[in-house]
Amino acid sequence: MRDSIRLTVRMHRFELIAIAVATVVLVLASYYVAGRLEAIGYGPCSDLTVSHPATCEALGRAFYGIEQNEVPPLLGFLSILPYAAGLFLGAPLIAREIERGTTRLAWSISPSRFRWYLARMLPMVIAVVGLTFAAGFAADHLIAARSPGVDMANSFDGYGTRGALVAITALVMAAGAIGLGAVIGRVLPTIILALILGSLGIAAVAKVHERYTNQEAVLVDEAKVGRGDRYIDQFFRLPDGRLVGWNELYEIDPAAMNDETGPNYPIVALVIPGERYRAVEARAAIALGGIALVMLAGTAVIVQRRRPG
Amino acid sequence: MTAVLETIGLGKRYGRRRWALRDLNLTVEEGSITALVGPNGSGKSTLLKAWIGFERPTTGRLQIRGVDPVRDRAAAIALTGYVPQAPSLYRELTVDDHLMFAACHRPGFDRSLARRYLDDLSIPLDSRADELSGGQQAQVGLALALGTRAPVLLLDEPLASLDPLARREFLHVLVNAVRAAGSTALLSSHVITDIEQACDSLIVLGGGRSLLAVSIHEAIAGHRVVGEDEPRPIDVIAVGSFPSATGERLTLVRGSGGGRAATLEEVVIGHLAAGRGHRPDRAAGKVAA
Numbered sequence: 001m002r003d004s005i006r007l008t009v010r011m012h013r014f015e016l017i018a019i020a021v022a023t024v025v026l027v028l029a030s031y032y033v034a035g036r037l038e039a040i041g042y043g044p045c046s047d048l049t050v051s052h053p054a055t056c057e058a059l060g061r062a063f064y065g066i067e068q069n070e071v072p073p074l075l076g077f078l079s080i081l082p083y084a085a086g087l088f089l090g091a092p093l094i095a096r097e098i099e100r101g102t103t104r105l106a107w108s109i110s111p112s113r114f115r116w117y118l119a120r121m122l123p124m125v126i127a128v129v130g131l132t133f134a135a136g137f138a139a140d141h142l143i144a145a146r147s148p149g150v151d152m153a154n155s156f157d158g159y160g161t162r163g164a165l166v167a168i169t170a171l172v173m174a175a176g177a178i179g180l181g182a183v184i185g186r187v188l189p190t191i192i193l194a195l196i197l198g199s200l201g202i203a204a205v206a207k208v209h210e211r212y213t214n215q216e217a218v219l220v221d222e223a224k225v226g227r228g229d230r231y232i233d234q235f236f237r238l239p240d241g242r243l244v245g246w247n248e249l250y251e252i253d254p255a256a257m258n259d260e261t262g263p264n265y266p267i268v269a270l271v272i273p274g275e276r277y278r279a280v281e282a283r284a285a286i287a288l289g290g291i292a293l294v295m296l297a298g299t300a301v302i303v304q305r306r307r308p309g
Numbered sequence: 310m311t312a313v314l315e316t317i318g319l320g321k322r323y324g325r326r327r328w329a330l331r332d333l334n335l336t337v338e339e340g341s342i343t344a345l346v347g348p349n350g351s352g353k354s355t356l357l358k359a360w361i362g363f364e365r366p367t368t369g370r371l372q373i374r375g376v377d378p379v380r381d382r383a384a385a386i387a388l389t390g391y392v393p394q395a396p397s398l399y400r401e402l403t404v405d406d407h408l409m410f411a412a413c414h415r416p417g418f419d420r421s422l423a424r425r426y427l428d429d430l431s432i433p434l435d436s437r438a439d440e441l442s443g444g445q446q447a448q449v450g451l452a453l454a455l456g457t458r459a460p461v462l463l464l465d466e467p468l469a470s471l472d473p474l475a476r477r478e479f480l481h482v483l484v485n486a487v488r489a490a491g492s493t494a495l496l497s498s499h500v501i502t503d504i505e506q507a508c509d510s511l512i513v514l515g516g517g518r519s520l521l522a523v524s525i526h527e528a529i530a531g532h533r534v535v536g537e538d539e540p541r542p543i544d545v546i547a548v549g550s551f552p553s554a555t556g557e558r559l560t561l562v563r564g565s566g567g568g569r570a571a572t573l574e575e576v577v578i579g580h581l582a583a584g585r586g587h588r589p590d591r592a593a594g595k596v597a598a
Binding site for chain 2: 010013
């Protein structure tokens with residue numbers, strides 16, 4: 001098996017090296033920028049509950065200069081990485097073999113196509129997950145540096161673009177691309193179609209998961225919303241205890257809406273507490289990971305039944 | 310003799326109408342080297358792919374050493390060494406990597422045997438596949454098939470893109486290996502002259518049907534060629550008529566009298582012509598004197 005994995009890596013070394021180099025560059029850049037943000041020492045100044053020394057203004061300028069100019073492009077590239085890694089490592093895996101006709105040789109030599117598939121798929125999936133997990137961890141660190149004083153383990157800040165979900169997203173993309181490649185048998189159409197279907201699929205799963213997660217939301221006073229909480233909606237509490245939105249309040253008390261200072265009713269927020277982050281992240285990871293495993297198993301069936309091209 | 314490869318009423322249809330093979334009944338005897346000859350689209354590749362489990366028959370069935378490749382593809386592949394039509398090597402890998410690949414995926418693959426074949430042909434093991442000539446790539450494909458030590462070799466037009474020397478070398482390796490191992494080979498090809506030297510038996514396919522299945526010796530001894538203006542014996546059966554290289558109209562006949570001895574190429578062409586409907590006397594089935 002070790003030799004077989006080594007051969008798979010050799011066959012796909014161009015894509016592997018390209019994605020590995022991109023990942024290493026992004027990870028190093030993330031740590032470098034995060035290190036610079038932390039070195040400024042702006043953390044204590046971000047606490048809004050205490051008064052700050054005069055030096056905070058200069059520190060803030062330096063901190064937000066980096067936070068606004070360097071962090072967004074890095075996070076942008078980091079958010080693209082799982083899609084790129086999944087597509088470019090997943091799509092050619094079987095599609096290129098069918099396109100070039102090497103499956104005729106491989107499947108005539110190997111009595112077990114499943115074993116052949118495992119030897120192909122496992123190293124690439126491990127590479128995709130390993131590389132993007134490193135990227136997710138770096139994104140986690142960068143977002144933590146961007147949000148001093150926030151406990152990232154209990155915060156929805158950067159949800160879906162950091163931590164394990166980055167690797168799981170890449171795994172889903174890779175699994176989908178491998179499967180589509182086995183069906184289509186051509187690399188370029190596979191990449192295009194996998195990008196479209198994968199993005200739509202992940203967005204759909206995220207939407208369904210969000211609806212499910214929103215059922216866990218709780219109402220808190222606006223002033224008590226934590227920095228790590230996931231904000232969902234805002235309501236006004238009427239004297240009789242009813243909660244209403246902006247439109248309803250306008251119908252009930254139009255005069256309050258015309259006040260220049262805004263409605264004078266207590267505001268409550270619907271949030272998912274930051275403490276739920278790990279549980280919500282784990283649930284999303286399990287759902288997406290399950291989908292990826294189903295797709296990988298489905299590809300095994302396709303490989304078993306397909307003509308070699 | 311035992312039939313190693315067998316088809317019973319085999320048919321393969323692509324789409325709704327196009328039959329690549331139709332009601333095909335064939336046997337290939339153990340220990341033979343059999344040539345499978347036919348024009349493009351006659352079903353040669355489909356037949357070979359069906360035996361290795363790459364194509365599922367639409368009708369009928371087939372066996373390889375008693376194993377039905379539809380029901381047990383893994384067992385059929387384990388019995389088979391297959392050389393695909395076009396060289397199907399991994400261009401990123403070296404020749405030695407291919408041997409390693411085969412050793413990883415094929416239980417019992419004899420890497421040293423395959424290496425020896427390649428060494429004899431001076432094919433460098435450390436060369437990448439895309440650096441090899443077409444002939445060398447075909448030889449690597451053959452070495453991989455021979456390294457499986459499979460009792461049955463299926464070769465799908467491996468000679469098509471080779472120059473005469475490379476063809477000769479390929480056949481030399483194939484014949485020696487098959488004779489030494491006592492295995493059975495079925496070789497599809499267009500190159501009749503090479504077949505005559507290398508093969509024991511001949512199967513001619515046309516339009517997805519078997520037009521002729523005999524030993525090479527019988528094929529040559531049992532046919533004569535009669536020219537347009539020559540007197541034709543009354544007791545021979547006409548097979549098909551075709552033009553000679555000089556434009557003269559020739560007729561292939563079954564029998565031992567009249568005309569001149571047919572070459573293997575003329576036997577094949579005559580049967581292919583018959584398969585296309587170029588029979589000189591389709592109604593009577595005999596050539597008049």
